[in-house]
Amino acid sequence: MKFTKMHGCGNDYVYVNCFKEEVKNAGAVSRFVSDRHFGIGSDGLILIKSSEVADFKMAMYNSDGSEGEMCGNGIRCVAKYVYDYGLTDKEQISIETKAGIKHLELQVNGGKVETVTVDMGSPITTPAEVPVISDRDIVLAEKITKGGMDYEMTCVSMGNPHAIVFVEDTSKVEIEKAGPLFENDKERFPNRTNTEFIQVLDRGTINMRVWERGAGETLACGTGACASVYACILNEKTDDEVLVHLLGGDLKIRYDREKNHMFMTGPATVVFDGEIDITGIE
Numbered sequence: 001m002k003f004t005k006m007h008g009c010g011n012d013y014v015y016v017n018c019f020k021e022e023v024k025n026a027g028a029v030s031r032f033v034s035d036r037h038f039g040i041g042s043d044g045l046i047l048i049k050s051s052e053v054a055d056f057k058m059a060m061y062n063s064d065g066s067e068g069e070m071c072g073n074g075i076r077c078v079a080k081y082v083y084d085y086g087l088t089d090k091e092q093i094s095i096e097t098k099a100g101i102k103h104l105e106l107q108v109n110g111g112k113v114e115t116v117t118v119d120m121g122s123p124i125t126t127p128a129e130v131p132v133i134s135d136r137d138i139v140l141a142e143k144i145t146k147g148g149m150d151y152e153m154t155c156v157s158m159g160n161p162h163a164i165v166f167v168e169d170t171s172k173v174e175i176e177k178a179g180p181l182f183e184n185d186k187e188r189f190p191n192r193t194n195t196e197f198i199q200v201l202d203r204g205t206i207n208m209r210v211w212e213r214g215a216g217e218t219l220a221c222g223t224g225a226c227a228s229v230y231a232c233i234l235n236e237k238t239d240d241e242v243l244v245h246l247l248g249g250d251l252k253i254r255y256d257r258e259k260n261h262m263f264m265t266g267p268a269t270v271v272f273d274g275e276i277d278i279t280g281i282e
């Protein structure tokens with residue numbers, strides 16, 4: 001199987017061009033290629049496909065083999081792949097995902113995509129749609145205790161579920177301990193959850209660490225950055241344009257009130273191209 005390893009702010013995936021390759025058991029292939037010792041090493045697998053309703057379609061799988069609805073860092077890399085590898089010469093493209101069709105603007109320099117702006121759509125807070133179990137209309141600054149720590153949690157979906165909690169200092173978060181307790185609390189989060197730990201620096205800047213559903217701690221999460229900025233706005237902690245510092249780099253997130261859409265701008269990077277034998281995995 002030919003592949004390209006790419007990352008967005010250190011959130012790395014193995015990308016496969018399904019115009020040329022067929023991947024039969026994507027969940028198992030994702031587990032195999034993601035292994036950082038016995039595979040290629042990644043946070044998961046992203047398949048680039050043809051679409052009947054948009055320019056392209058992407059399917060994303062976490063490193064545990066589960067399928068996610070949407071991937072913010074991944075969709076920027078898909079945009080870079082289709083442009084840099086000659087599948088399109090358009091600088092405005094649409095990509096079908098399990099969370100709907102997303103519209104992207106490619107910022108090209110010297111014939112290659114450097115950064116991408118994505119219209120990430122409307123943030124969703126209705127508990128049943130996140131999904132999070134609650135009697136209220138919105139889970140906003142709700143008290144929750146995990147591993148003996150008290151948090152205030154806000155829940156937002158960007159097509160995939162996010163629980164956002166505010167902390168004093170992201171460098172002190174015991175994420176390996178806290179992350180799985182949120183992720184696997186099936187009584188609160190029937191589809192599991194991604195969890196963002198947010199330190200507000202000022203009204204335009206935050207630090208974020210993320211524990212991703214199906215992947216553990218990653219260096220960045222685009223949907224998580226959008227969900228977190230919306231949670232900051234709802235909790236009156238930031239303005240509408242926020243620079244999000246992640247372990248692997250920065251993302252610019254903007255909330256457009258008129259459209260009620262989140263916009264994300266960030267880099268997309270090719271690491272290397274390769275070929276791997278997946279005989280027996282499918």
Ligand SMILES: N[C@@H](CCC[C@H](N)C(=O)O)C(=O)O
Nearest residue numbers: 068071072073160221222223
């Ligand atoms: N890293 C991604 C999100 C990937 C999916 C997530 N783990 C899930 O299962 O929802 C991003 O950049 O948005």
